[in-house]
Amino acid sequence: MPALGGTPHDSEPETAMTPQLESDREPCREKTQSDDAHCDESQPWSRRAFLSGTALTLCGLAAGRAEAFANLQAEAVSLGHRDAPWYPLHVPTETSADLSTLTCAPALVDMGDGTLRGVLAYNGGFPGPTWIARTGDWITVKLVNQLNEPTITHWHGLVVNYANDGGPLLEIGPGAAYDYNFQIKQRAGLNFYHPHTHMLTGKQVCLGLAGAFIVRDAEEDALALPSGAYEVPLVIRDASFDNHGNLTYNPTTSGFNGKFPLVNGTLRPTLTVDRGVYRFRVLNGANARVFRLALSNGAPFTVIGNDGGLLRAPANVTPIDLGMAERLDLLIDFSALSAGQTVSLRCLAAKWDLLQFVGTGAPGIPYAVPATLSTIAPLVGPSQPSRTFTFDGMSRINGLEYDPYRIDFRVPFGVTERWRFKTGGNAPHPVHVHGASFQVVSRTGGRGKLYPWESGWKDTVLLSDRETVDVVIRFAAYQGEYDGQYVMHCHQLEHEGMGMMTNFKVI
Numbered sequence: 001m002p003a004l005g006g007t008p009h010d011s012e013p014e015t016a017m018t019p020q021l022e023s024d025r026e027p028c029r030e031k032t033q034s035d036d037a038h039c040d041e042s043q044p045w046s047r048r049a050f051l052s053g054t055a056l057t058l059c060g061l062a063a064g065r066a067e068a069f070a071n072l073q074a075e076a077v078s079l080g081h082r083d084a085p086w087y088p089l090h091v092p093t094e095t096s097a098d099l100s101t102l103t104c105a106p107a108l109v110d111m112g113d114g115t116l117r118g119v120l121a122y123n124g125g126f127p128g129p130t131w132i133a134r135t136g137d138w139i140t141v142k143l144v145n146q147l148n149e150p151t152i153t154h155w156h157g158l159v160v161n162y163a164n165d166g167g168p169l170l171e172i173g174p175g176a177a178y179d180y181n182f183q184i185k186q187r188a189g190l191n192f193y194h195p196h197t198h199m200l201t202g203k204q205v206c207l208g209l210a211g212a213f214i215v216r217d218a219e220e221d222a223l224a225l226p227s228g229a230y231e232v233p234l235v236i237r238d239a240s241f242d243n244h245g246n247l248t249y250n251p252t253t254s255g256f257n258g259k260f261p262l263v264n265g266t267l268r269p270t271l272t273v274d275r276g277v278y279r280f281r282v283l284n285g286a287n288a289r290v291f292r293l294a295l296s297n298g299a300p301f302t303v304i305g306n307d308g309g310l311l312r313a314p315a316n317v318t319p320i321d322l323g324m325a326e327r328l329d330l331l332i333d334f335s336a337l338s339a340g341q342t343v344s345l346r347c348l349a350a351k352w353d354l355l356q357f358v359g360t361g362a363p364g365i366p367y368a369v370p371a372t373l374s375t376i377a378p379l380v381g382p383s384q385p386s387r388t389f390t391f392d393g394m395s396r397i398n399g400l401e402y403d404p405y406r407i408d409f410r411v412p413f414g415v416t417e418r419w420r421f422k423t424g425g426n427a428p429h430p431v432h433v434h435g436a437s438f439q440v441v442s443r444t445g446g447r448g449k450l451y452p453w454e455s456g457w458k459d460t461v462l463l464s465d466r467e468t469v470d471v472v473i474r475f476a477a478y479q480g481e482y483d484g485q486y487v488m489h490c491h492q493l494e495h496e497g498m499g500m501m502t503n504f505k506v507i
């Protein structure tokens, strides 16, 4: 694994990409009555909220908080400066498999700068608590909806039956609760829980409802990977504030495009690192942004895992395009980073420094990556596609917008199929399938190749403009008219909300 050099802390690198709030901020204006409704009603993709008159917003949560807004203005000015403040990376609270209640509610959180900002939170956390469970554990948790609109939680990456999958028809109203009860039957990996509420997913995720769900198993244990303080989840997303400094959801026709990045809900985060190897569990938690991840000194990442857990073998690679809802398991060796030196995790596409690492100079844990991480048998499917799905425009699959009551196709249980995903444009379309993981076998058109982080098992694959991607998939966990009902959809959440989703059953 390559060891990093760094940049002395006191010399500003020429290519620094400090997130700029000043030029991107929404114009200062007086709060008007329409502000209390701006999150929804004017947006055509929020047709459900429009129709129902649902008006959950953060807008009223901290209304009149002029003080917070003044702080934001002062901060925005300072950000044009090389001494822009960086704040310690927040690491979400961990919870074990036996968490009994998961409550969705508005909350005020500090994103690092001391200002309390309105978000929607799971158990008060932004992101929500990081679940740490093991294969075989049972999850028995009550979801409590303290929002003023429906919600339901989906366990992205966890293979569960219909009743536990959090699909759009399972939503619960304000004040209601939903009982989940399922066993984790899959291998170790980083998963992602978030609302999957019909036509409200994009808004609820954007306003803060998301968290990491880590599964561990004996295979992973045997690798003795960096752990404790040396294993850090990184939930990366973009965000925008309203005039009161609260998170806001203001998508355009091309999706929500936040003005600045957050990692684990922290503005301009910094993490002090010892001279050793760290394991980062990375999730793209954005609604509509692909991150092109790289380190500021050009060193490659060592990728050891992705959506579905460990890869067969580590891969040293940079940059990495990480689509929405995709995950990475990365090792970074900071053994060459001396006290006070910095190196940053960047998004080359947005020209943002996402996270600044600052060396402590203290000895860390060395780690030699094994040449083989896992045994992954290739899933052998047909040479020709069993089914083809075209992702049309911004709202259709095979020409159809989502209808929660229409079953579009049925898949035989236990049979290996080859699914083809195609698009002519309006990408990125990260295609996510519920109910099974798949293996990506080809990409033609567009980027024209597969990448090391797409090997092994995946549940989300990035489809860029004019690409055709084939995956091999086999549903072998749940089946039946009820238990076997799942969705497949685009994880550009505004596309999903507009209808780029389909129902199917595993029979």
Ligand SMILES: [Cu+2]
Residues within 6 Å of the ligand: 391, 394, 426, 427, 428, 429, 430, 490, 491, 492, 495, 496, 500
């Ligand atoms: Cu899409």
